[in-house]
Amino acid sequence: QVRLVESGGGLVQAGDSLRLSCVASGRTFSNYAMGWFRQAPGKEREFVAAITWTGGSTVYADSVKGRFAISRNNAENTAYLQMNSLKPEDTAVYYCATGPTRLTTTRTNYRYWGQGTQVTVSS
Numbered sequence: 001q002v003r004l005v006e007s008g009g010g011l012v013q014a015g016d017s018l019r020l021s022c023v024a025s026g027r028t029f030s031n032y033a034m035g036w037f038r039q040a041p042g043k044e045r046e047f048v049a050a051i052t053w054t055g056g057s058t059v060y061a062d063s064v065k066g067r068f069a070i071s072r073n074n075a076e077n078t079a080y081l082q083m084n085s086l087k088p089e090d091t092a093v094y095y096c097a098t099g100p101t102r103l104t105t106t107r108t109n110y111r112y113w114g115q116g117t118q119v120t121v122s123s
Helices: none
Strands: 002-007 010-013 018-026 034-039 046-051 058-060 068-073 078-083 092-098 117-122
Touching: 002 092, 018 034, 018 092, 018 117, 034 068, 034 078, 046 068, 046 078, 058 068, 078 092
Parallel strands: 010 117
Antiparallel strands: 002 018, 018 078, 034 046, 034 092, 046 058, 068 078, 092 117
């Protein structure tokens, strides 16, 4: 079992930056790829970014490419999502997830999920 706890969300203005953190405990964190997803009110949970267990490869949703950056520190069992140039449409609850051993954007491939952290971007 892996437990994930996100933090770093908040209320910001358009154009601002935030860095989300996800701390893992339980089974070996470094064996798995990590992903970030988000869910806005009334919408399905959508993929944002993912990173391999080595940190050597990443993939992003088109809507965040060039603005967001995912990273991880396996020694500290922590993954990060740096979000720059935030837009009102980025407003959502952000979730970190893990479980797959390969890089994937498919939500159902992720077995373990955090409780989410709210990000609100005002215009």
